[in-house]
Amino acid sequence: MLPGLGAVATTTIAGVLLARRGLGTLFGSVTQLDTIRLGKRTDNRTPPIRAFLPLASLDDLVFGGWDIFPEDAHEAALHAKVLEHQHLDPIRDELARVRPMRGVFYPEYVKRLVGTHVKSGPSKAAMVEQLREDVRSFVRDNGCARAVGVWCGSTEVHSSPSAVHASIGAFEEGLAKSDPHISNAQMYAWAFLKERVPFVNGAPHLGVDFPAAELLARETGVAIAGKDFKTGQTLLKTVIAPGLKARMLGVRGWFSTNILGNRDGEVLDDPGSFRSKEISKKGALDYIFKPQEHQDLYGDLFHKVRIEYYPPRGDAKEGWDNIDLFGWLGYPMQLKINFLCRDSILAAPVVLDLALLMDVAQRAGFSGTQEWLSFYFKSPMTAPGLYPEHDLFIQLMKMKNTMRWMMGQELITHLGNEYYD
Numbered sequence: 001m002l003p004g005l006g007a008v009a010t011t012t013i014a015g016v017l018l019a020r021r022g023l024g025t026l027f028g029s030v031t032q033l034d035t036i037r038l039g040k041r042t043d044n045r046t047p048p049i050r051a052f053l054p055l056a057s058l059d060d061l062v063f064g065g066w067d068i069f070p071e072d073a074h075e076a077a078l079h080a081k082v083l084e085h086q087h088l089d090p091i092r093d094e095l096a097r098v099r100p101m102r103g104v105f106y107p108e109y110v111k112r113l114v115g116t117h118v119k120s121g122p123s124k125a126a127m128v129e130q131l132r133e134d135v136r137s138f139v140r141d142n143g144c145a146r147a148v149g150v151w152c153g154s155t156e157v158h159s160s161p162s163a164v165h166a167s168i169g170a171f172e173e174g175l176a177k178s179d180p181h182i183s184n185a186q187m188y189a190w191a192f193l194k195e196r197v198p199f200v201n202g203a204p205h206l207g208v209d210f211p212a213a214e215l216l217a218r219e220t221g222v223a224i225a226g227k228d229f230k231t232g233q234t235l236l237k238t239v240i241a242p243g244l245k246a247r248m249l250g251v252r253g254w255f256s257t258n259i260l261g262n263r264d265g266e267v268l269d270d271p272g273s274f275r276s277k278e279i280s281k282k283g284a285l286d287y288i289f290k291p292q293e294h295q296d297l298y299g300d301l302f303h304k305v306r307i308e309y310y311p312p313r314g315d316a317k318e319g320w321d322n323i324d325l326f327g328w329l330g331y332p333m334q335l336k337i338n339f340l341c342r343d344s345i346l347a348a349p350v351v352l353d354l355a356l357l358m359d360v361a362q363r364a365g366f367s368g369t370q371e372w373l374s375f376y377f378k379s380p381m382t383a384p385g386l387y388p389e390h391d392l393f394i395q396l397m398k399m400k401n402t403m404r405w406m407m408g409q410e411l412i413t414h415l416g417n418e419y420y421d
């Protein structure tokens with residue numbers, strides 16, 4: 001179930017519907033395409049992940065969601081201009097049947113949108129009750145065994161946890177009093193948790209990463225994860241930076257800029273929403289380079305991130321990175337990356353993988369923050385006091401080892417001395 005039926009959500013749904021008919025391959029999806037090595041390198045046991053884990057099959061998925069505009073998923077996909085007619089036409093009717101439920105929308109959290117398809121109610125607590133009823137009726141009417149929620153809605157303005165987020169009691173009281181610190185996304189998160197539905201926050205705002213949500217998730221045995229899908233520029237950053245660091249090459253400056261022209265770009269043009277994204281995008285380098293341990297290499301790093309709303313490009317985002325690095329004796333070098341990517345094409349496999357893996361995690365009895373899914377996030381949620389792991393390859397190792405552990409298989413340490421004994 002997807003709060004926010006925009007570019008990312010409709011591209012995800014369309015991809016699954018096409019793949020089910022044999023009309024497309026879900027490139028980018030680890031659950032659909034990757035394998036997992038079991039045992040020794042000489043054992044030759046590398047089943048596909050989708051055969052190894054008891055994942056829900058694509059044929060069994062049913063999609064639903066909410067939006068603050070009434071367009072069905074087909075109309076929204078046309079509006080988003082990510083997929084072409086050759087992909088939308090064969091699934092037109094099926095997509096059009098995905099009609100958004102009315103969204104919960106207090107406009108102060110997303111300043112650039114004026115919603116027309118919204119719920120009304122006397123309090124935020126009443127809004128949560130309506131969302132809970134939506135979840136229950138969707139599951140019932142579609143004969144679903146289980147559900148997963150993935151936030152694909154707009155990025156909300158930046159905020160930090162406050163007193164109302166500190167405990168379950170404080171949050172529920174805040175809902176009853178319509179506390180202004182409780183945002184739209186947090187109301188969805190609370191509704192999912194109350195319905196024992198795992199929930200993922202795909203945006204950079206404060207959605208489910210606050211103490212009350214973690215406490216409720218633990219209490220109700222629900223898996224939560226976030227935040228901010230790791231897709232274009234940050235994906236590459238978490239590939240390149242660990243490589244430079246591994247070889248002890250220094251970095252003095254990293255300038256990242258983007259142009260994008262979709263609705264997400266329009267929302268991020270608001271300084272409050274941009275601030276959420278900026279914080280999320282900037283964190284990775286500090287955690288990878290660890291300047292406190294390597295002052296001479298990374299202590300003076302100047303890191304700047306810009307996003308410019310530029311309508312002509314639509315969803316076809318272009319990102320530039322300029323990296324000023326240095327090597328032996330301090331001699332300077334430069335690295336330029338120009339990524340002509342497609343935002344939603346990179347995000348859709350992340351949404352699918354997270355939905356399937358969160359469902360399997362919850363069935364395996366995992367609850368609270370699912371740090372093993374950091375692989376998919378720009379700002380991975382962690383236990384309090386723990387720094388997030390951003391290096392994509394450590395994240396991948398952690399994720400695959402968690403899969404092995406979940407299925408009672410031996411973990412792989414890559415020590416490998418047994419081959420030489």
Ligand SMILES: NC(=O)c1ccc[n+]([C@@H]2O[C@H](COP(=O)([O-])OP(=O)(O)OC[C@H]3O[C@@H](n4cnc5c(N)ncnc54)[C@H](O)[C@@H]3O)[C@@H](O)[C@H]2O)c1
Nearest residue numbers: 004006007008067103153154155203229231263264343347
């Ligand atoms: N595409 C990527 O590469 C990527 C990467 C990381 C994060 N994200 C995040 O994913 C989210 C979706 O991106 P997108 O490109 O699909 O944006 P989009 O603007 O196309 O879609 C977002 C949808 O959410 C709806 N919405 C806003 N507030 C809502 C509410 N309270 N309830 C229900 N619906 C609501 C909007 O009307 C819109 O249709 C954004 O927050 C974005 O920052 C995207």
